[in-house]
Amino acid sequence: MDYRKVLKNKKRIVVKIGTSSLSYPNGRMNFHCIEKLAYVLSAIRRQGIQVILVTSGAIGVGAGRLGLTERPVELSKKQALAAVGQADLMKIYQKFFEEYNQTVAQVLLTKDVVTVPSRNKNSKRTLIKLLEMDIIPIVNENDTIATNEIVFGDNDTLSATVAVLVDADLLVMLSDIDGLYSADPRIESSARIIHSVSEITPELEQLAAGAGSSFSTGGMITKISAARICLKAGIDCIITNGSDPAVVFDILQGTEVGTHFIARNEKLIDHV
Amino acid sequence: MKQQTIIVRIEITTLINPNGKINRRKMDRLAMVLTNLHNSGMLVMVVTSGAIVLGAEKLKLPGIPDSQLEMQAIAAVGQAELIRWYQHFFNDYNQIVAQVLLTSDIIHFPDRVKNTRNTFNTLKEMNIIPIINENDAVSTADIEYDDNYPLALIVAKIARADYIVIKMDMNGKYMIVPRGNQRAMVVDGETELQEKLESFGQEMVSGNNAREVEFPASVGEIEF
Numbered sequence: 001m002d003y004r005k006v007l008k009n010k011k012r013i014v015v016k017i018g019t020s021s022l023s024y025p026n027g028r029m030n031f032h033c034i035e036k037l038a039y040v041l042s043a044i045r046r047q048g049i050q051v052i053l054v055t056s057g058a059i060g061v062g063a064g065r066l067g068l069t070e071r072p073v074e075l076s077k078k079q080a081l082a083a084v085g086q087a088d089l090m091k092i093y094q095k096f097f098e099e100y101n102q103t104v105a106q107v108l109l110t111k112d113v114v115t116v117p118s119r120n121k122n123s124k125r126t127l128i129k130l131l132e133m134d135i136i137p138i139v140n141e142n143d144t145i146a147t148n149e150i151v152f153g154d155n156d157t158l159s160a161t162v163a164v165l166v167d168a169d170l171l172v173m174l175s176d177i178d179g180l181y182s183a184d185p186r187i188e189s190s191a192r193i194i195h196s197v198s199e200i201t202p203e204l205e206q207l208a209a210g211a212g213s214s215f216s217t218g219g220m221i222t223k224i225s226a227a228r229i230c231l232k233a234g235i236d237c238i239i240t241n242g243s244d245p246a247v248v249f250d251i252l253q254g255t256e257v258g259t260h261f262i263a264r265n266e267k268l269i270d271h272v
Numbered sequence: 273m274k275q276q277t278i279i280v281r282i283e284i285t286t287l288i289n290p291n292g293k294i295n296r297r298k299m300d301r302l303a304m305v306l307t308n309l310h311n312s313g314m315l316v317m318v319v320t321s322g323a324i325v326l327g328a329e330k331l332k333l334p335g336i337p338d339s340q341l342e343m344q345a346i347a348a349v350g351q352a353e354l355i356r357w358y359q360h361f362f363n364d365y366n367q368i369v370a371q372v373l374l375t376s377d378i379i380h381f382p383d384r385v386k387n388t389r390n391t392f393n394t395l396k397e398m399n400i401i402p403i404i405n406e407n408d409a410v411s412t413a414d415i416e417y418d419d420n421y422p423l424a425l426i427v428a429k430i431a432r433a434d435y436i437v438i439k440m441d442m443n444g445k446y447m448i449v450p451r452g453n454q455r456a457m458v459v460d461g462e463t464e465l466q467e468k469l470e471s472f473g474q475e476m477v478s479g480n481n482a483r484e485v486e487f488p489a490s491v492g493e494i495e496f
Contacts, residue, residue: 065368066398079387080394083370083402087355094352103331105348107409108373119375119410122344126409129345133331137348142407144372144391145384 003196003262004254007236012131013170013252015041016054016159020176021242023060027071035096037245041136042100044248050131052166053104054139054159055093061085082143093138103135108142109158113165120165127166160226164233171230172251173223174242179259180208180220198262200228227261237261276469277315277433280306281424284322284354286439292329294357302439303361305462306401310367314469315396317431318369319404319424320358326350347408358403370395372404375411379426392431435469 017037024030041051059078062085063071072078090106097104107130113123130137141158156173163171178193185191197204208220223239230237238251240258250257287302289295310316324343327350328336337343355371362369372391378384395402406423424436428451438447444461448468459465 062370074394076390076394077398079391080370080398080400083372083391083395084368084400087359087369087371087403090352091356091359094356103349104352105327105345105409106352107348108407109410113410123410125341126344126348129341130348133345135345135349142373145374145378145388 002254003198004256004260007170007238007251007260008254010049010170010236010252012050012052012166012168013044013172014052014054014159014163014166014168015248016155016171016173017056017242017245018154018173018175019056019060021174021245022055022057027060027069028064029061029092031092031096033243033245034092035099038093038096038102039100040245040248042097042102044252045102045134045136049252052127052131052137052139052162052168053093054155054162055089056140056155058082058085058089058140058143061088061092079143086140086143089140090138097136103133105130105135105137107137107139109139109162110142110145111158111161113161124165127162131166154222156222156226157229160229160237163230163235163237168235171226171235171237172248173226173237173239174245174247175223175239176241176243177220177223177239178241179239179257180204180224182207194259195256196260196262197227198264200224200231200261231261231263234263236263275313275315276435277317277431278309278469279424279428279431279433279436280316280318281420281436281438282318282320282322283420283439284320284325287322288325292325294326296361299357299361300364303358303365303367307362307365307367308462309466309469310399310401312466317392317402317404317427317433318358319420319427320354321405321420322354323347323350323405323408326353326357329353344408351405351408354405355403362401368398368400370400370402372402373407374404374423374426375407376422376426377411379429385430389430437465437469 021033022030041053045051059071059081062081062083065084065088066081072081086108093104107123107127109123113120127137139158139162141155159171159173180194180197181191182194183191205224208224227237227239238258238260240247240251247257282302287295287299306316306318324336324347327346327348330349330353331346337346351373358369374388378388392402404423404427406420427433428436434451436449438449445458446465447458448465459468
């Protein structure tokens with residue numbers, strides 16, 4: 001059965017982009033990638049698909065703004081840089097999305113959106129309202145007051161949380177990893193991408209934990225746990241390389257890119 | 273003399289024209305005055321409103337909607353605009369600013385208060401002025417109160433500030449609310465503001481135990 005077909009019918013998607021896609025290895029911003037991302041997401045929005053962007057990168061932008069050559073180690077410094085960089089990051093997104101006449105909004109969440117019911121309700125309502133207004137919400141962790149995401153996961157968990165919160169039908173995680181490999185591609189030449197996963201087994205987790213899969217802050221492990229959160233909620237999830245954001249077009253056309261974690265739910269049965 | 277920490281509370285109505293657009297001249301002046309206070313050695317922190325007004329302007333809405341939900345959505349659009357303007361004008365005076373979004377219930381979460389205080393301290397060390405607003409997208413407090421004074425008091429508490437300065441109007445009138453001092457007062461013009469703040473600072477250092485007292489009850493009941 002071609003599970004990729006279901007991806008052609010998605011109506012509400014969450015796209016998560018990692019620091020490794022937004023910036024060059026030297027830490028400077030990759031405007032080309034951001035511009036392309038703005039183009040792709042604006043185009044998808046015009047097709048009638050609702051889009052939420054979950055972004056990382058505030059600390060890196062803040063470091064660049066202050067002329068620091070290295071990312072700081074201390075937590076409080078990271079938080080301060082995030083407060084500077086988040087403002088700059090939004091300015092850059094606004095600028096590029098404006099070129100495509102697409103209004104964006106900034107939503108900063110803490111992970112307690114899941115545990116505090118009143119906040120859960122407010123965040124959910126606001127995000128859905130923004131989608132109904134044809135606005136693309138750009139979500140990041142509110143780093144100033146919460147410290148979880150800075151330490152763990154480069155927003156992978158946050159993106160899954162948002163997908164569940166708004167009842168999305170697809171989460172696309174863009175990073176510098178092409179997908180989940182059958183073995184470490186740097187060691188074994190026979191290693192290939194596993195294109196579809198219908199169950200997250202212990203063997204699979206072992207693969208994710210293996211060497212060569214932790215290129216970004218999050219690495220593969222946090223991506224797998226994000227995928228698990230999605231699967232549990234019946235949300236399809238794709239992990240793929242985001243160096244060219246146009247890959248999102250391919251995904252929505254059912255092309256076999258990256259690793260697809262297949263949600264087994266009624267939606268799926270309806271469409272296949 | 274101990275470095276004085278000042279919370280400056282800004283209401284957007286003092287910075288916009290009747291048509292809802294930013295008054296560039298006033299905003300430029302504000303950025304200059306605050307950067308200057310900062311340069312003189314005081315620690316300046318800004319608590320601002322304005323996300324909803326600027327969001328409505330951005331979306332070309334005829335007015336501010338009544339529905340709270342719409343206001344929250346509009347605030348998410350407008351906050352990005354608001355911080356962009358602050359950045360733009362402070363940048364002219366070589367002053368870097370940071371965006372800090374808080375919810376009023378922060379005061380009930382000691383971990384968050386600690387994290388936020390750490391961030392404030394680090395920003396201080398890095399010579400950056402925080403621009404603070406209510407995180408409207410996830411909280412409703414500010415919209416219900418329609419007033420950011422409670423948030424200014426909370427920030428004052430977290431930052432252990434010495435004063436809250438309220439800009440009364442654009443004719444250069446300010447109200448200074450000192451910590452531990454019942455004499456909230458109105459001053460005329462930026463020079464007087466600066467002089468007053470400096471003399472208050474000296475008074476405090478010269479052994480006035482009024483520092484133990486809270487802010488006047490008339491401006492809020494939050495322990496500070």
